[in-house]
Amino acid sequence: MSTEKQTRPKARLPRGFRDRGAAEIAAERAALETIRKVYESYGFEPLETPAFEYTDALGKFLPDVDRPNEGVFSLRDDDEQWLSLRYDLTAPLARYVAENFQNLPKPFRRYQVGQVWRNEKPGPGRFREFTQFDADTVGSNAPSADAELLMMACDALEAAGLKRGEYVVKLNSRKLLDGVLEDAGIDLSRRGSVLRAIDKFDRLGEGGVRALLGEGRKDESGDFTKGAGLNAGQISQVMKLLVDSASALSGAKGMGDLLAINTVLSASDYGADRVVIDTSIVRGLDYYTGPVFEAQLTFPVANEVGEKVVFGSVMGGGRYDDLVARFTGQQVPATGISIGVSRLLSALKGRTPSALAPLVVVLAIDDVARSFDMARELRAAGIRVEAYVGTKKFGDQLKYADKRGAAIAVMEGGDERAKGEVTLKDLALGAELAKNIESRAAWVKDRPAQISVKRSELVSAVCRLLNKRNE
Amino acid sequence: MSTEKQTRPKARLPRGFRDRGAAEIAAERAALETIRKVYESYGFEPLETPAFEYTDALGKFLPDVDRPNEGVFSLRDDDEQWLSLRYDLTAPLARYVAENFQNLPKPFRRYQVGQVWRNEKPGPGRFREFTQFDADTVGSNAPSADAELLMMACDALEAAGLKRGEYVVKLNSRKLLDGVLEDAGIDLSRRGSVLRAIDKFDRLGEGGVRALLGEGRKDESGDFTKGAGLNAGQISQVMKLLVDSASALSGAKGMGDLLAINTVLSASDYGADRVVIDTSIVRGLDYYTGPVFEAQLTFPVANEVGEKVVFGSVMGGGRYDDLVARFTGQQVPATGISIGVSRLLSALKGRTPSALAPLVVVLAIDDVARSFDMARELRAAGIRVEAYVGTKKFGDQLKYADKRGAAIAVMEGGDERAKGEVTLKDLALGAELAKNIESRAAWVKDRPAQISVKRSELVSAVCRLLNKRNE
Numbered sequence: 001m002s003t004e005k006q007t008r009p010k011a012r013l014p015r016g017f018r019d020r021g022a023a024e025i026a027a028e029r030a031a032l033e034t035i036r037k038v039y040e041s042y043g044f045e046p047l048e049t050p051a052f053e054y055t056d057a058l059g060k061f062l063p064d065v066d067r068p069n070e071g072v073f074s075l076r077d078d079d080e081q082w083l084s085l086r087y088d089l090t091a092p093l094a095r096y097v098a099e100n101f102q103n104l105p106k107p108f109r110r111y112q113v114g115q116v117w118r119n120e121k122p123g124p125g126r127f128r129e130f131t132q133f134d135a136d137t138v139g140s141n142a143p144s145a146d147a148e149l150l151m152m153a154c155d156a157l158e159a160a161g162l163k164r165g166e167y168v169v170k171l172n173s174r175k176l177l178d179g180v181l182e183d184a185g186i187d188l189s190r191r192g193s194v195l196r197a198i199d200k201f202d203r204l205g206e207g208g209v210r211a212l213l214g215e216g217r218k219d220e221s222g223d224f225t226k227g228a229g230l231n232a233g234q235i236s237q238v239m240k241l242l243v244d245s246a247s248a249l250s251g252a253k254g255m256g257d258l259l260a261i262n263t264v265l266s267a268s269d270y271g272a273d274r275v276v277i278d279t280s281i282v283r284g285l286d287y288y289t290g291p292v293f294e295a296q297l298t299f300p301v302a303n304e305v306g307e308k309v310v311f312g313s314v315m316g317g318g319r320y321d322d323l324v325a326r327f328t329g330q331q332v333p334a335t336g337i338s339i340g341v342s343r344l345l346s347a348l349k350g351r352t353p354s355a356l357a358p359l360v361v362v363l364a365i366d367d368v369a370r371s372f373d374m375a376r377e378l379r380a381a382g383i384r385v386e387a388y389v390g391t392k393k394f395g396d397q398l399k400y401a402d403k404r405g406a407a408i409a410v411m412e413g414g415d416e417r418a419k420g421e422v423t424l425k426d427l428a429l430g431a432e433l434a435k436n437i438e439s440r441a442a443w444v445k446d447r448p449a450q451i452s453v454k455r456s457e458l459v460s461a462v463c464r465l466l467n468k469r470n471e
Numbered sequence: 472m473s474t475e476k477q478t479r480p481k482a483r484l485p486r487g488f489r490d491r492g493a494a495e496i497a498a499e500r501a502a503l504e505t506i507r508k509v510y511e512s513y514g515f516e517p518l519e520t521p522a523f524e525y526t527d528a529l530g531k532f533l534p535d536v537d538r539p540n541e542g543v544f545s546l547r548d549d550d551e552q553w554l555s556l557r558y559d560l561t562a563p564l565a566r567y568v569a570e571n572f573q574n575l576p577k578p579f580r581r582y583q584v585g586q587v588w589r590n591e592k593p594g595p596g597r598f599r600e601f602t603q604f605d606a607d608t609v610g611s612n613a614p615s616a617d618a619e620l621l622m623m624a625c626d627a628l629e630a631a632g633l634k635r636g637e638y639v640v641k642l643n644s645r646k647l648l649d650g651v652l653e654d655a656g657i658d659l660s661r662r663g664s665v666l667r668a669i670d671k672f673d674r675l676g677e678g679g680v681r682a683l684l685g686e687g688r689k690d691e692s693g694d695f696t697k698g699a700g701l702n703a704g705q706i707s708q709v710m711k712l713l714v715d716s717a718s719a720l721s722g723a724k725g726m727g728d729l730l731a732i733n734t735v736l737s738a739s740d741y742g743a744d745r746v747v748i749d750t751s752i753v754r755g756l757d758y759y760t761g762p763v764f765e766a767q768l769t770f771p772v773a774n775e776v777g778e779k780v781v782f783g784s785v786m787g788g789g790r791y792d793d794l795v796a797r798f799t800g801q802q803v804p805a806t807g808i809s810i811g812v813s814r815l816l817s818a819l820k821g822r823t824p825s826a827l828a829p830l831v832v833v834l835a836i837d838d839v840a841r842s843f844d845m846a847r848e849l850r851a852a853g854i855r856v857e858a859y860v861g862t863k864k865f866g867d868q869l870k871y872a873d874k875r876g877a878a879i880a881v882m883e884g885g886d887e888r889a890k891g892e893v894t895l896k897d898l899a900l901g902a903e904l905a906k907n908i909e910s911r912a913a914w915v916k917d918r919p920a921q922i923s924v925k926r927s928e929l930v931s932a933v934c935r936l937l938n939k940r941n942e
Contacts, residue, residue: 014525022517040827077486267844379512387514
């Protein structure tokens, strides 16, 4: 292995990717466990598909050879077939269902959690690899299938830590949107820009959306967004969708589905305090064919520097009845939800206790076997404990325990061993004292920074000290 | 979305990849949780690196443009830099440590679990994506660092379900091997074939290895493997390594490290019933620089058709002091272990109970809201329950519940509702009766296939029936 300077690679993360440390991993793991338990309690079972799919199976046909990576990460296999990393968990599900259709129970209900990859321009907070947690029901067009998913989403969000009233699940239908477009005689070529304008209703309000449906809109920075170019009559018809109440639209195409879903939800006590019909919800993905869902937070979220930020949805989904037909020609009804785990976790930041237990470090003064023994006893009592395995001297070992964020350092030198004792150093105390000078007297009185205990009482003394921390 | 026949992709898994279902996922999740808890109890903390690394950072320099995917999955990013999917978790750790060296506690101890990808020819049981679970200590050359990892490996294997005595951790040193090669005057160009011959000692015995060290060996099928071409004196010197006891080699280079590790292990009661020095252990990876480890099973494992198979190691690892230096030029001592999770699970197959709780299906006879209500009550009692959300009639719903492997189906039709009752159907009973005719009378007596209970007693009746199943 060459270590010549000229051949040394630079140690660096690829653009748009990141390393994650213990606190973030532990918080995500706890959230995923919580969601998983809710999904399993509803009888959904896990499925795992591989990271790669054939590119054509993902719906990316014949990638342009000059830019085979547009949007997805793609490469050519030995046998010349194109492979792509999954960009979501829905396209692989459609492939799985089409491939195994005969043997699956219908409806087929599965959840899947995993990484997905997007070959997009990275930006602040915008990564090319992230976690999705999906649940889907394939093979039922009953409104109860959609209703069940929304109930499950509410249960999962509440189990993860959101209080009732801190989120609202909004429900709309693509059929409703398309019906209005058709009735207003709006050309299909304008559908995209009309939907994008509608999607901005909660941020821009009526005036902003009217401008975007017509000639266009200049924002605060002076940037101009070209509008959809509808005429005044068409704009009025589209705006009715946004400002009329749901009941005024009750005869419209697609509204029947939404009311049927709502009936099941209300009967199960998932009423308007949790799920509401909102005709301004669009959802970006082209493949939705009926009801679409979105969960939004009702409280403001601050970014790292304390500014309130516009916060996207923490759950999205909808019905996509055509995805399996892409393979088989046979339409299979399907509906699903996807929880944005990273976004949910940043909304809950500071609310959930650390998922890592406090750490005890046993220093290695002069007898490794004895320090390993102490660690073993503490570990058997369920305490997270580390025996120092480096080669540094006492002072550096203490600094190491501090850097590790340990709560307690345990030491047994020759003098202590002769007396049958060990010393416990309360590492959290120093930090607390520095933070809050006023309570110093009380702290010192109750919790001396360092105590000696009998070797035989090591475990009980450490437990006592750790419990005091949690008081 | 076109569903024209000529443009339809075929739904198929990419070569060498697979889908995984509920039972396998649940078993793996339980094993990973068990191992994780052991690693965390030792104070190791999780780290997650991304799926992609820059190809040069993985040690694959300048991929051949004709075959950029040799061994790893690689592609060129927009900015012309080559990216590769990680093929193990050690190379990304080396990149991470080199990139963050100043800020890390030393020693730095982390675990990582995740998928890795190998662009190899797929075969039966040989996949291009699989799970690894690693723990490493970087920044300490103390024997206690290696010893701790081996203790942790033993604890993890036992926690996962292997009994004491069903596995043995073998310990050797690359320095010992290289010392013997050097003493025997064996040319470096022959090192690979000599190590491969030694590696086969436990399968081929003394005679087989002698042949492979010399001219070569013909196996049972008649295939000839060319040997390393050593002379008789060199062969004797190498064979001493395999047949002499460890104590006879106590003065050899590298033996000091092994004895120091063993001293720590024995003092902590991880003696010869768990860890032994075995000078025939090689480990394939080129980057090991000192002690190497391997855990082998001591009992035979059968494959799917009941044949006993040669079973590889369930844990491997060793010391690799040069990996970080590849980036920084500065040698950093490092040692690690990796548990082969899939292999461990296939060895434990049939031993561990299903990680999925029994399932109850509530049929939807004529009132979805009422069936959702029953499901909700059962779910609140901690039972895994599914409300039927399809559109089929009663008989097909029962078949569905059977196909889902449900233990109990719950039904409330109009007649039952009028009486304030629900019907519970014991789906496991039919299957049991078919299996064991003799006990039929007892079964029918104790557990009628179908019972009616008061609607208000639904939860307690289901619990009673499920508990009977577990008797």
